[in-house]
Amino acid sequence: MSNSIPLSQPDITDLEIRYVTDTLRSGRLALGPRMAEFEELVALRAARTHGVAVNSGTSGLQLALLALGVGPGDEVITPAFSFVASANCILHVGAKPVFADCDPGTLNVRPESIEALITEKTKAIIAVDVFGNPAYMAEIEALANRHEIALVEDCCEGLGGAVKNRPIGSFGRVGVFSFYPNKQVTTGEGGVIVTDDDALAGMCRSLRNQGRAADNRESGPGLGSWLVHERVGYNYRMCELQAALGVAQMERLDDIIDTRHLLAEKYNSRLVTNPHLILPTIERETRMSWFVYVVRLNDQFDGTDRDEIIAGLRRHEIGASNYFPPIPLLPFFRKTYGYKPGDFPMAETMSQRTIALPFYNAMTDYEVDLVCQTLELMIQRVTFSRN
Ligand SMILES: *Cc1c(COP(=O)(O)O)cnc(C)c1O
Numbered sequence: 413m414s415n416s417i418p419l420s421q422p423d424i425t426d427l428e429i430r431y432v433t434d435t436l437r438s439g440r441l442a443l444g445p446r447m448a449e450f451e452e453l454v455a456l457r458a459a460r461t462h463g464v465a466v467n468s469g470t471s472g473l474q475l476a477l478l479a480l481g482v483g484p485g486d487e488v489i490t491p492a493f494s495f496v497a498s499a500n501c502i503l504h505v506g507a508k509p510v511f512a513d514c515d516p517g518t519l520n521v522r523p524e525s526i527e528a529l530i531t532e533k534t535k536a537i538i539a540v541d542v543f544g545n546p547a548y549m550a551e552i553e554a555l556a557n558r559h560e561i562a563l564v565e566d567c568c569e570g571l572g573g574a575v576k577n578r579p580i581g582s583f584g585r586v587g588v589f590s591f592y593p594n595k596q597v598t599t600g601e602g603g604v605i606v607t608d609d610d611a612l613a614g615m616c617r618s619l620r621n622q623g624r625a626a627d628n629r630e631s632g633p634g635l636g637s638w639l640v641h642e643r644v645g646y647n648y649r650m651c652e653l654q655a656a657l658g659v660a661q662m663e664r665l666d667d668i669i670d671t672r673h674l675l676a677e678k679y680n681s682r683l684v685t686n687p688h689l690i691l692p693t694i695e696r697e698t699r700m701s702w703f704v705y706v707v708r709l710n711d712q713f714d715g716t717d718r719d720e721i722i723a724g725l726r727r728h729e730i731g732a733s734n735y736f737p738p739i740p741l742l743p744f745f746r747k748t749y750g751y752k753p754g755d756f757p758m759a760e761t762m763s764q765r766t767i768a769l770p771f772y773n774a775m776t777d778y779e780v781d782l783v784c785q786t787l788e789l790m791i792q793r794v795t796f797s798r799n
Contacts, residue, residue, distance in 0.1 A: 415729060416729035416730070416731070417729065417730045417731060417770045417775075417779050417782065417783060418731045418770060418772065419594075419731030419732065419733055419768065419769075419770055419771070420593070420594040420704070420731070420770070420771060420772050421772035421773075421774060422593045422594075422598045422772075423661075423664075423668055423671075423772070423773040423774065425660075425664070427660045427663065427664065428657050428660040428661065430660075431446075431656040431657065431659055431660040432653055432656045432657050432660075434656065435652045435653055435655075435656040436653065438652075440652055441651055441652050441653065442649060442651050442652060443621075443649065443652075444652045444655075445652075446652045446655035446656045446658075446659055447465050447649075447650055447651075447652060447655040449655070449659050450463075450465055450599075450604070450650075450655040450656075450658040450659050450662065451463030451464060451465050451604060453658075453659060453662040453663075454571075454581075454589060454604040454606060454658075454662065455604075455606050457571065457572065457579060457581065457662070457665065458567075458579050458580065458581025458582050458587055458589075458606040459578070459579050459581075459582045460581065460582060460587070460606040460607060460608055461607075461608045461610075461613075462605075462606065462607050462608070462609075462610070462613035463604045463605070463606050464604065464605040464606075464607075464613055464616040464617050464620065465602065465603070465604050465649075465650040465654075465655060465658075466602070466603045466604070466605065466616075466620050466648045466649070466650055467601055467602060467603070467620075467648050467649060467650055467654075468590065468592070468601050468602060468603050468648075469497060469566075469568040469588055469589065469590025469591070469592065469602075469603035470497040470500065470501060470504075470590075470603070471603060471620070471646070471648040472588040472589070472590070472603035472604065472605045472616075472648075473497065473498065473501035473538070473564070473566060473568075473588050473603075474501045474504040474505060475605060475615075475616045475619045475620060475646075475648065476501075476564050476586045476588055476605055476607075476612075476616065477501055477502065477504075477505045477507070477536060477564065478505055478615075478619060479586070479612045479615040479616050479619065480535070480536055480562045480564070480585065480586070480612070481535070482502075482505050482507050482535045482536050482562075483505055483506050483507060484506040484507065485507075485533065486507040486508070486533060486534075486535035486536070487507065487508045487509075487510045487531060487533040487534050487535065488502045488507050488508070488509055488510065488534070488535060488536045488537070488538060489510045489511075489512055489526050489529050489530070489534060489536075489537045489538065490502060490509050490510070490511060490512070490537075490538040490540075490739075491511065491512055491514060491520070491521045491538075491539075491540050491542065491739075491759075492511040492512060492513055492514065492738045492739055492740050492756040492759040493513075493514040493519055493521075493542065493736060493738060493739075493756075493758075493759040493762060493763060494540045494542055494566070494736060494739060495540075495568070495569075495736060496736075496739055496742060497566075497568070498538055498540050498566045498568075498739075499511070499739045499745070501538075502538070507535065508533075509739075509745075510529050510534070511739065511740045511751075511756060512525045512526050512529055513525055513756045513757065513758045513759050514542075514758050514759050514762065515758070516758050516761070516762060517693040518542075518545055518547075518693050518694075518695060519542050519543065519545070519693075519762060520540070520541070520542050520545060520546075520547040520548060521539065521540075521547065521548075521552075522548055523548050523551040523552050523554075523555050526539075526552060526555065527555055527559075530559055530561065534559070534561055535561065535562065536561060536562040536563070536564055537552065537556050537561055537562070537563050537564065537584075538564045538566050539552045539563060539564070539565055539566065539583070539584070540566040540567075540568075540569070541565070541566070541567050541569055541570030541573060541580055542569065543569055543692070543702075543703050543704050543706055543735070544569045544570050544573055544596070544700055544701040544702050544703035544704070545570075545573075545692065545693075545694060545698070545700055546570060546573045546574065546575045546580055546698045546699070546700070547565075549565065549575050549578075549580075549583040549584075550575055550576060550578070550583070552583070552584075553583045553584055556584060562584070562585045562586075563583065563584025563585060564584055564585065564586055564587070564588065565580070565581060565582075565583045565584045565586070565587035565588070566587075566588055567580045567581045567587045567588065567589055568588060568589060568590035568595070568603070569590075569595065569703040569704075570589075570701050570703070571589050571595070571596050571597055571665070571701055572596060572665060572666075572668075572669040572701035573698070573699055573700055573701035574698070574699040575697065575698050575699075576697045576698075580701065581606050582606075585607060585609060585612065586605060586606065586607040586609070586612060587605070587606045587607070588603060588604070588605050588606075589603060589604045589606070590602070590603050591603060591604070591654075591658060591661075594703075594704075595703060596665075596668060596669060596672065596701055596702070596703060597658070597661040597662065597665060597668060598657070598658075598661060599650065599654040599655065599657050599658040599661070600653075600654055600657060601654065602650050602654045602655075602658060603650075618642065618643065618645060619643070619645045619646060619648070620645065620646060620647075620648040620649055621645060621647075621649060622641055622645045622646070622647055623641040623642055623643040623644055623645030624637070624638065624640065624641055624642065624645065625637060625640065625642055668773060669701055669702075671773045672701070672702040672771070672773065673700075673702060675702070675705070675771065675773070675775055675780070676692075676700075676702045676705055676771075678777065678780050679691075679705050679707075679769065679780060679784070680692075682780060682781070682784045683707060683784060683787075686788060686791075687710070688709060688710055688712070688713070688791050688795070689707045689708065689709065689710070689791075690707065690708040690709075690710055690765075691707060692705070692706060692707075702771070704735060704768045704771050705768065705769050705771040706735055706766050706767065706768045706769070707766070707767055707769065707787075708762065708765045708766050708767070709721070709765040709767070709791070710765075711761075711765075713765055713794070714764060714765075715764035715765075717794045717798075718734065718764060718765055718766070718767060719734070720790070720793075720794055721767060721787070721790040721791060721794055722734060722767060724786075724789075724790035724793065725767075725783075725786055725787065725790060728786050730770060730782070730783055730786055731770050732767055732768060732769060732770070733767075733768045734763070734766060734767070734768070735766055735768040736763060736766075737763055738756050738759040738760055738763050740755060740756055741753065741755075741756075741760070767787075769783055769787070770783055
């Protein structure tokens with residue numbers, strides 16, 4: 413056994429193991445009852461009528477954009493400060509990403525920053541609940557409606573959160589959740605598209621299943637139609653093993669989220685007195701669902717200091733990461749669109765000072781303390797070596 417403290421770790425109990433084992437024994441490994449059940453549980457949590465399970469959050473975003481008719485010649489507004497998938501999905505459908513800078517407090521994109529980027533080519537807006545902190549969804553939804561532009565909620569980091577008692581995933585035409593192992597809830601790999609739009613859900617079901625008519629199953633009533641492909645689709649299906657795991661996780665969702673809240677509070681109360689650190693900002697009327705715990709160094713530190721602190725934590729076998737570098741400054745986006753340092757001042761400044769700390773449900777008080785002590789020691793060291 414190693415003493416290392418990982419950045420994240422899934423919360424798996426005997427329930428998950430039992431459900432997956434039962435599915436293995438059932439002999440039905442794809443397009444079965446567990447997928448339908450999982451879809452329903454996720455849709456319910458997002459107060460949506462449809463859930464469409466897919467093999468990742470990224471493929472869910474791609475299908476959502478395709479089903480909305482986004483394609484070449486269109487522009488889609490998306491955050492500069494986010495995980496790369498919220499921009500890649502736009503490239504996957506041949507459209508152009510237009511990046512919005514973030515608010516320095518919440519790290520989410522403010523509605524004004526989106527509105528300033530709307531042109532006659534804007535076909536959709538992707539709003540991201542960064543780190544599980546609900547974006548300004550009600551306001552963004554209103555502006556999307558005013559401009560008659562489709563809103564996609566990339567809620568891949570926000571399952572279980574809410575704004576003014578409206579759940580994350582319920583905003584805009586369509587929302588997409590991810591179930592990668594570092595998210596609040598996992599299926600190993602996986603995603604779910606949620607929407608109230610029957611036609612859009614049907615299109616996503618068809619596209620994930622090789623362009624077959626929606627909900628076509630190998631041994632379903634439509635005998636012979638399994639090989640009728642109405643359109644060019646993908647194999648983006650979620651298998652029954654993944655869905656069985658997801659059903660167990662969804663049954664435990666409230667517990668999982670509550671445990672993460674307590675853990676975040678432990679970090680907050682332990683670090684709040686440190687003058688070098690800025691703790692996560694949560695706006696009133698929002699219920700955060702903690703995806704990761706990210707602190708920020710104050711403006712006396714730069715990117716080199718931050719990288720040294722992360723390297724120091726890692727030397728002590730403590731997982732830490734620089735969530736996130738600004739997407740437009742990643743090599744592909746620089747090369748293709750000519751973005752350069754200075755184009756997204758907030759995202760750049762913030763992203764040079766963020767540190768994601770270990771955050772998982774099995775974390776003990778001792779581990780939280782050890783992480784905080786080591787973090788403070790590394791900050792001191794950087795401060796001393798400077799003077
Ligand atoms: C995790 C994540 C995704 C993609 O999810 P995958 O399931 O890993 O494909 C998309 N957007 C954001 C903001 C994410 O954090």
